[in-house]
Amino acid sequence: MKKGIHPNYFEKAEILCACGNVIKVGSTKEKMEVEICSNCHPFYTGKKKLVDSTGQVDRFQKRMEKAKKIKAVKSEAKKKKVSKIAKKAITKKTASKNK
Known part of the structure; x- marks a missing residue:
């Protein structure tokens, strides 16, 4: 691999959900914010609600x-x-x- 052309990789990057859930993943971005995650999405929770x-x-x-x-x-x-x-x-x- 060539040096100096690849983005920085953060092994403990955080994904912050609007519901308050924090998920730690590996990513090239250090922090990300999302509106819906697996913790609050109706498909995964089984609860019907308007998204x-x-x-x-x-x-x-x-x-x-x-x-x-x-x-x-x-x-x-x-x-x-x-x-x-x-x-x-x-x-x-x-x-x-x-x-």
Whole structure:
């Protein structure tokens, strides 16, 4: 093997989980942080729970709320436009009758 081209190897590297579990492994990184490990993953624990990776459910719900607001604004703008067109048509009819 060539010298000086390989990364440093840490035999007691730590993996820190969000649940508080610490796993010691060999790695080229000294410390790593993970969201889910075998200690808290539903597949390994047998417990059913929602695994929400970085708030994906919350982000989806926010997008849906925003879409509803935009849809309401657009439909209101469309109603205003339709009523404006209807008023123009009525004024044209009354103007043509008055001639």
